[in-house]
Amino acid sequence: MQNKKKPQQKSNQSNSESEDTVPWWKDAVVYQIYPRSFQDSNGDGIGDLQGIIDRLDYLNGKEDSLGIDAIWLSPIYPSPMIDFGYDISDYHNIDPIFGDMYTFKILLKECHKRNIKVIMDLVINHTSDKHPWFMESKSSIDNPKRDWYIWKKAVNGKVPNNWMAAFGGRGWEWDESTQEYYFHGFTVEQPDLNWRNPEVRNEIIKMIRFWLDLGVDGFRLDVVNYYFKDDKFRDNPSHFFNGIREYERQDHIFDRNLPETHEFLQDFRELLDSYDGDRMSVGEVFMHPPGNAELPASFYGLEKKELHMAFNFSFLFCKWDTRSFKKVIQDWERNLKEDMWPNYTLSNHDQKRHITRYEKGNQTILRAKISAIMLLTLRGTPFLYYGEEIGMNSDSIPRKFIQDPLGVKYWPLFAGRDNCRQPMCWNKDENFGFSTNSPWLPTSKEGSITNVEEGSKNSNSLLNLYKKLITIRKKEKALQRGSQKLLFINNDKILAYIRIYKEQKIIILLNFTQEETRFFSGDEIGGYDRGKVLFSTNRKEESYFDLNIIALLPYEGIIIKLET
Ligand code: NOJ
Secondary structure (H helix, E strand, C coil): CCCECCCCCCCCCCCCCCHHHCCHHHHCCEEEECHHHCCCCCCCCCCCHHHHHHCHHHHCCCCCCCCCCEEEECCCCCCCCCCCCCCCCCCCCCCCCCCCHHHHHHHHHHHHHCCCEEEEEECCCECCCCCHHHHHHHHCCCCCCHHHECEECCECCECCCCCECCCCCECEEEECCCCEEEECCCCCCCCEECCCCHHHHHHHHHHHHHHHHHCCCEEEECCHHHCCCCCCCCCCCECCCCCCCCCCCECCCCCCCCCHHHHHHHHHHHHHHCECCCCEEEECCCCCCCCCCHHHHHCCCCCCCCCCEECCCHHHHCCCCHHHHHHHHHHHHHHCCCCCCCEEECCCCCCCCHHHHCCECECHHHHHHHHHHHHHHCCCEEEEECCHHHCECCCCCCHHHCCCHHHHHHCHHHCCCHHHCCCCCCCCCHHHHCCCCCCCCCCCHHHECCCHHHHHHCCCCHHHHHHHHHHHHHHCHHHHHCEEEEECCCCCCEEEEEEEECCEEEEEEEECCCCCEEEECCCCCCCCCEEEEEEECCCCCCCEEECCEEEECCCCEEEEEECC
């Protein structure tokens, strides 16, 4: 095994970072790829690893690349694809739809050549029901792997308790042949592992080592707060008015967020820290309805180090309204202790894309630009979702094409998540350059503001705005690492903040409205009459901005460097 370093024992998040030792993931812009939909290389209509390799120059390594520093790949392991890879049947391999281990190793090498880190999806709350572990477990009551999953006898002829599956319906599935129920937190085909069984934990740790030894740079942990379940299998208390579905009406105190998870995460972190190269972890702390930052913060580790980051999904639920974004920023800054590093994301593979959430006629593109400036200038790692840089939207998909199990079976009224998983639009060709064959999900001309080829040529495009912002973020340490303070907090039209790193001060002003704003800055900026425009949606870079009067055009976004 290469890449190993001596285990370091640190008791909390803090580490003695200096200018040169800031871990890469704090400075990074991460780009999530949904592999089925990025680029198809073999003409089967489904994206694959070779397709990603073919498109790496778009992501980094060339002068006109997007400039991202890491890709997070949604699951690429062998899977029956009931939940499109979130149902894994072999943790040590690559699904033939996507390629093979040899191609994966090339992908890793080609990414590293371009300074792109690779983050794998770690789905270890559950496996597929076709995983050999579950097949064995299901085969008989006394199979040695029986206890690797959560099996229970019926209670008075009924399900063992009131736990529900997050996708809908009871979490318990009856197995006729062994006359017991097994628990599944998602689809019936995704049985939950029994995390109380030490053999399961050992096997998972071994598997994590396998990928670390191969050289992957980090993991995104699927539903990290689900692993452990109450050992007494007590009913969750119900709150009648909390939501429409029974799942939402429960207080999930016995099937989520159990303290035992933190013990595992401490071991997991020690394992990551025993490798060189700052292997990182980011966890999905599943909350429904979305809550504040207190729970995610606890997964960074309060006593001992745990995850490097827990996802901040709050922007996914913000209305187009500065107050709602400000609330999230304040909440994260308040709840994260000094050494806990924030992160922000606007779109992912589970939610309607933000372009669609904030759609408003010809203001849509302006909103997309303002939100991109916000995401790429806030303190914390930005997570981009493939296609947001070209303004891909969540066009509704005709019902006959819907494939997501949520849309087909569990929650048909909601139509599922396919509309945020459509093929990437590379150019104007048939199938938008994604595939020579008809894609696994339909795309349409209206499905994106631009495509990569056209967007690259137009200096005013959303794509070029993303490229510029990423370049500026990398150049200006204040944007990557600086402290942050909200300004003009009571002004509901604009979102404004200052980022400070050593002598460097950068102010970001974002007008979220269609109206001009004009007001005296008073003493909020203190001592500066003007600043140099590093970037603006409306005015020339390198021009000067008068800081005494904050005058912004409708939907203007501007980044200003203060000069001493
Ligand atoms: C969360 C993932 O983001 C989602 O796509 C998946 O369906 C569930 N976990 C189950 O793994």
